[in-house]
Amino acid sequence: MSxxxxxxxxxxxxxxxxxxxVNLGIxxxxxxxxxxxxxxxxxxxxxxxxxxxxPFPFEGEEDADLINAGKQTITTLPGSSIFDxxxxxxxxxxxxxxxxxxxxxxxxxxxxxxxxxxxxxxxKGMGGAMDLVASAKNIIVAMQHINKAGESxxxxxxxxxxxxxxxxxxxxxxxxxxxxLPEGGFKLLEIAxxxxxxxxxxxxxxxxxxxxxxxxxxxx
Amino acid sequence: MINKVVSGAEEAxxxxxxxxxIMLGGFGLCGIPENCINALVSKKVSDLTCISNNAGVxxxxxxxxxxxxxxxxxxxxYVGENAEFERQLLSGxxxxxxxxxxxxxxxxxxxxxxxxxxxxPAGVGTEVAEGKEIRNFNGKDYLMEFAFDADFxxxxxxxxxxxxxxxxRSTSRNFNPVMAMAGKITIAEVEELVEAGTLDPDYxxxxxxxxxxxxxxxxxxxxxxxxTVRKR
Numbered sequence: 001m002s003x004x005x006x007x008x009x010x011x012x013x014x015x016x017x018x019x020x021x022v023n024l025g026i027x028x029x030x031x032x033x034x035x036x037x038x039x040x041x042x043x044x045x046x047x048x049x050x051x052x053x054x055p056f057p058f059e060g061e062e063d064a065d066l067i068n069a070g071k072q073t074i075t076t077l078p079g080s081s082i083f084d085x086x087x088x089x090x091x092x093x094x095x096x097x098x099x100x101x102x103x104x105x106x107x108x109x110x111x112x113x114x115x116x117x118x119x120x121x122x123x124k125g126m127g128g129a130m131d132l133v134a135s136a137k138n139i140i141v142a143m144q145h146i147n148k149a150g151e152s153x154x155x156x157x158x159x160x161x162x163x164x165x166x167x168x169x170x171x172x173x174x175x176x177x178x179x180x181l182p183e184g185g186f187k188l189l190e191i192a193x194x195x196x197x198x199x200x201x202x203x204x205x206x207x208x209x210x211x212x213x214x215x216x217x218x219x220x
Numbered sequence: 221m222i223n224k225v226v227s228g229a230e231e232a233x234x235x236x237x238x239x240x241x242i243m244l245g246g247f248g249l250c251g252i253p254e255n256c257i258n259a260l261v262s263k264k265v266s267d268l269t270c271i272s273n274n275a276g277v278x279x280x281x282x283x284x285x286x287x288x289x290x291x292x293x294x295x296x297x298y299v300g301e302n303a304e305f306e307r308q309l310l311s312g313x314x315x316x317x318x319x320x321x322x323x324x325x326x327x328x329x330x331x332x333x334x335x336x337x338x339x340x341p342a343g344v345g346t347e348v349a350e351g352k353e354i355r356n357f358n359g360k361d362y363l364m365e366f367a368f369d370a371d372f373x374x375x376x377x378x379x380x381x382x383x384x385x386x387x388x389r390s391t392s393r394n395f396n397p398v399m400a401m402a403g404k405i406t407i408a409e410v411e412e413l414v415e416a417g418t419l420d421p422d423y424x425x426x427x428x429x430x431x432x433x434x435x436x437x438x439x440x441x442x443x444x445x446x447x448t449v450r451k452r
Contacts, residue, residue, distance in 0.1 A: 123309055
């Protein structure tokens, strides 16, 4: 059985370590914040210019001046800091942010990512995604393994305009957790409960590497 | 003391004319110079090149200028909240240069710091890199991106004084301080204008040297794009 978006977020949350500064992209990555264990302390960065992003405000306490990169009203936390957008990307470029989690429309077996444009159809812009993928040392992509028609989004080469090249090292999908190896190829690490390795094979168009027994993801 | 105060938005934008290049601060609808945008809409100047992270929404912010076809070219990083923008872009009526958000911010910073160009890895290997010089430093490729050259920068601050010093509030700071530094002429509209000497010099975000005109804005709507709350 394939994972829900919440379960993908839940699995990714296990990759977050105590003391991390983390940037969460829009979509599934935002949900990761809901699954951070109570016993670890992390700081969320919002690239419009905030470190220490807190939860949504209580009803009636929304502040139009306090939003995250998804333009949602949020709150600060003890220890938060505010800065301008140039400094925000300065700390990203200088690799002060430990982990970046973002969505993708396609990734390739050599670590390329496409997530900002569908020519002739969707032109929303790259926002901060190109800066993040070009500089972050540790990026996890949260994405759908296959589209509604069953076609693979893990490809030999991306077909959509690229956001960054050779930058993605880990992918978590509704079907599996995979590493992208430096020499190229998706290495299967874990499979979703009830999903067969054969189904992963037929759902992965890029080079898939399967070694030994593949464990099932643990979500608790 | 040099007095930077003007009477209001109309006077502040008096010499913005057809074909001007203007920067507009804000992220989404947060921290946008509402008074000056409304004055530009009333003045109906056209053929503008606008540098702003986003393009407003259909009926607010820069969206109002787009609706009147006042914008010839938009330089932004993300424009996904504006259907009219997407329509003009896909139909070719509007020229658009989409650039990475960090590149946009840092090209402002470079202008304000007097540096002609920056090197950034953002966009290497993508269509953003087309036609740009690439330099390799320590084994990694970087794109050369030029400092912006804008006739005017229009920013919104929380507090300002008659000497042009600015203080921003919360995440409405965003692009405002770096754009304030980058305009040949910088216009600041503020929620509260005070006498010079009132604000603590230690807490100034933008020194008045960067600001040429300042006024206290009125009737701020401060619209929220995505109102998200939790239950008590």
